[in-house]
Amino acid sequence: MMPEELYDIIVVGAGPAGSTAAAYAAQAGASVLLIEKKKDVGVPLQCGGFLPHLDTLQELVPNAQLPYMLENIPAECIQTTSSVQRFIAPNGYSKEFEVDADAIDRRRFDKYLAKDAGRCGVDMMVGTNVLEVNGTSVNVDGVFGAHTIGAKVLIGADGPNSTIGRAKGLVREHDPMGTATAFEYELSGVDIDHDAVEMYFGKDYVPGGYAWIISQGGDTANIGVGIREVLFRNGLNARDYLERFMNKHPTASPKLVGASIVSVVSGLVPVGGAPKVTATKDTLIAGDAAGHIIATNGGGISTAMVGGKIAGQTAAEFLDGKCALQDYDERWRREMGLEIKTSIYVRKLMDNLMRSDSMMSAAIRMISSEQMKALQCGQLPDAVRKGLIKMNFGLK
Numbered sequence: 001m002m003p004e005e006l007y008d009i010i011v012v013g014a015g016p017a018g019s020t021a022a023a024y025a026a027q028a029g030a031s032v033l034l035i036e037k038k039k040d041v042g043v044p045l046q047c048g049g050f051l052p053h054l055d056t057l058q059e060l061v062p063n064a065q066l067p068y069m070l071e072n073i074p075a076e077c078i079q080t081t082s083s084v085q086r087f088i089a090p091n092g093y094s095k096e097f098e099v100d101a102d103a104i105d106r107r108r109f110d111k112y113l114a115k116d117a118g119r120c121g122v123d124m125m126v127g128t129n130v131l132e133v134n135g136t137s138v139n140v141d142g143v144f145g146a147h148t149i150g151a152k153v154l155i156g157a158d159g160p161n162s163t164i165g166r167a168k169g170l171v172r173e174h175d176p177m178g179t180a181t182a183f184e185y186e187l188s189g190v191d192i193d194h195d196a197v198e199m200y201f202g203k204d205y206v207p208g209g210y211a212w213i214i215s216q217g218g219d220t221a222n223i224g225v226g227i228r229e230v231l232f233r234n235g236l237n238a239r240d241y242l243e244r245f246m247n248k249h250p251t252a253s254p255k256l257v258g259a260s261i262v263s264v265v266s267g268l269v270p271v272g273g274a275p276k277v278t279a280t281k282d283t284l285i286a287g288d289a290a291g292h293i294i295a296t297n298g299g300g301i302s303t304a305m306v307g308g309k310i311a312g313q314t315a316a317e318f319l320d321g322k323c324a325l326q327d328y329d330e331r332w333r334r335e336m337g338l339e340i341k342t343s344i345y346v347r348k349l350m351d352n353l354m355r356s357d358s359m360m361s362a363a364i365r366m367i368s369s370e371q372m373k374a375l376q377c378g379q380l381p382d383a384v385r386k387g388l389i390k391m392n393f394g395l396k
Helices: 016-027 054-060 107-119 165-166 238-248 299-319 327-353 359-368 368-375 380-396
Strands: 006-012 032-035 050-052 078-088 094-104 123-125 128-136 137-141 146-156 179-188 196-200 210-215 220-228 262-271 283-285
Touching: 006 016, 006 299, 016 032, 016 107, 016 146, 016 299, 032 107, 050 054, 050 299, 054 094, 078 210, 078 368, 094 196, 094 368, 107 123, 128 165, 137 210, 146 165, 146 299, 165 283, 179 238, 210 238, 220 238, 220 262, 283 299, 299 327, 327 359
Parallel strands: 006 032, 006 146, 032 123, 078 196, 146 283
Antiparallel strands: 050 094, 078 094, 128 137, 137 146, 179 220, 179 262, 196 210, 210 220
């Protein structure tokens, strides 16, 4: 593709946030270029896809207006549907709550969103890297050659280590506990509960994090660990912890005996919250670049898309003279800032408890199923807050 020399908006990153931002901006009449470094959108996969149904997503961010793309997800993007989320404590005790959710094929889902943006009139350059940012112009190179392309607004939706964000000083404060590594296997030949998403805790397998088993239908599943590198022990890495979980966990490993690894997936998950500022006079960041993630569960598809929607709309309104670009900061925080901030607070309380398997097991036993669901949604019932604080105090 030969790009135009100047666009109203350049969006960098064709994940859920970027494609959503591009689509909404184009629908509002802006000329939009969407740049993606991968040659094939969604491939290679960098993170799995667990997506609750629409009513649960609305509970997750009750003040947000969810993007239309979440209303009717194509059947080919859905691998299977679950109805239960189950927590397994370090001592083997389990507790569950009802939640209807889909295991999403992220390769197909990300491509579905990018195609939707294309149908809205967005120009796309895949296989293209942003090498340099100069004001609102970008120097790029890739399968379509080297170009310098100008814009009136930049939107960075290019992940936790956003090139756009760094160029504009829109970065999070350094926090070693604020970034997790997600390392996953896609398996065939498993014998698991198809109706349940299982989350496992325990410092010998996932210190300061959790492991998961998510059915993908039939005898296939996604298993993985989410863990902070600062907590790795004895020279171990994320793959070592996943191998230990898969082969030695007393509850999980019997379900995975004889399984074959058909794909390896890894990526960074920003669980430290948003930068203090996510907008300048000419640039916005959204999705993982802006910390649009619920830290208690690592889920970020829906919140990234909400952030992308608001970014695309704000950029288009700014170009029409209807608002300042910096209004974006207040807009997205009004719709989901409280839930993201609360989830960070809960994550920090749980970080401390996870230092002790006995305390983590006690916490899971103490919290009711309804309260557990609330915590997963980034909410903090007062009774749970007092209980967790009391337990943390006992660890001092």
